[in-house]
Amino acid sequence: MDHQRVYPVGPLPASAPVAPDNFSSNSKKDPKIDKLPLFTAPTSSPPPPAHINTRRKRSRLCKCLCWTLLTIIILIVIIAAIVGILYLVFRPKIPHYSVDYLTVNNFSMDNNLTVTASFDITVTSRNPNKRIGIYYLEGSKITAWYNTTELCNGTYPVFYQGHRNTTVVHLLLSGKPQLTNDLVSGIQSQLESGSIPITVKGNVPVKIKFGALKLFKITGKVNCHLLLDSSSSGSSTSDTQFKFRSSSCSFKVKL
Structure with missing residues (x-):
């Protein structure tokens, strides 16, 4: 059998990285992209219109007046009930x-x-x-x-x-x-x-x-x-x- 000799081969030269198909070394950056901000801060919501604030204040005032009036009516009813009970029980007469x-x-x-x-x-x-x-x-x-x-x-x-x-x-x-x-x-x-x-x-x-x-x-x-x-x-x-x-x-x- 004939013996074949194998000779060592030196390192292959490094090949340049393969660029993507849509990339060209001669292409330029899009100027619109440069102008975009890196971070956009959230903006606060605009204040409600003045007429809405007025309506809210009126609504709160009406609720407060209604509760006050209801409390007074309840107290009057309680006092009237107590007086009525006392009158029925004791039957007061003028001296x-x-x-x-x-x-x-x-x-x-x-x-x-x-x-x-x-x-x-x-x-x-x-x-x-x-x-x-x-x-x-x-x-x-x-x-x-x-x-x-x-x-x-x-x-x-x-x-x-x-x-x-x-x-x-x-x-x-x-x-x-x-x-x-x-x-x-x-x-x-x-x-x-x-x-x-x-x-x-x-x-x-x-x-x-x-x-x-x-x-x-x-x-x-x-x-x-x-x-x-x-x-x-x-x-x-x-x-x-x-x-x-x-x-x-x-x-x-x-x-």
Whole structure:
């Protein structure tokens, strides 16, 4: 067999990389590509039109007003329900007050037209309620008037009046008002006619007790019109004798 010799071959020369078909060494870059930005930042959305903001504000305001009105209506309904329940359970009745007697302890006038007046008034207070009590509190004021002039004043006693209770109280009123000439002439004319009208007014703070529940403080206002007969044994007011004739009273509550 014939032996063949194999001779080593040196390294082949490196061939140039094969360029893609669409690539040409003579081609130029597209100028439009150079102008494109590498990164585009997101832009914020434009603000809503002014009329849309106005509508939103109006809508919020309407909702707020509606909720406020609804809350007020609910509170009124709750209060009305409570008052209705209390009325049905306790059946409240207005207390009655009457002036049974008025004694003039002193009614004299000096040369300076200053009147010294002292009245003793007997008042009957009736509470007709069977489940309601009345607390008469401090801070009351009882006044006696002739026309628009206050003659004397005093206070109402502090006590508790129970259910279906009748209480007789005595009020001592005193004062020294300064009168005018016209008022003195009017009083003298009334005394000569044989009668003189006196008005007794009362502002008395009270608390109402419904069972075991005490309500807030209210003010009872009493207005009584009295008529006194007068007989004089001299020319001075101190010589005049007074006798109680009649009275009519009204009562109301001030919250």
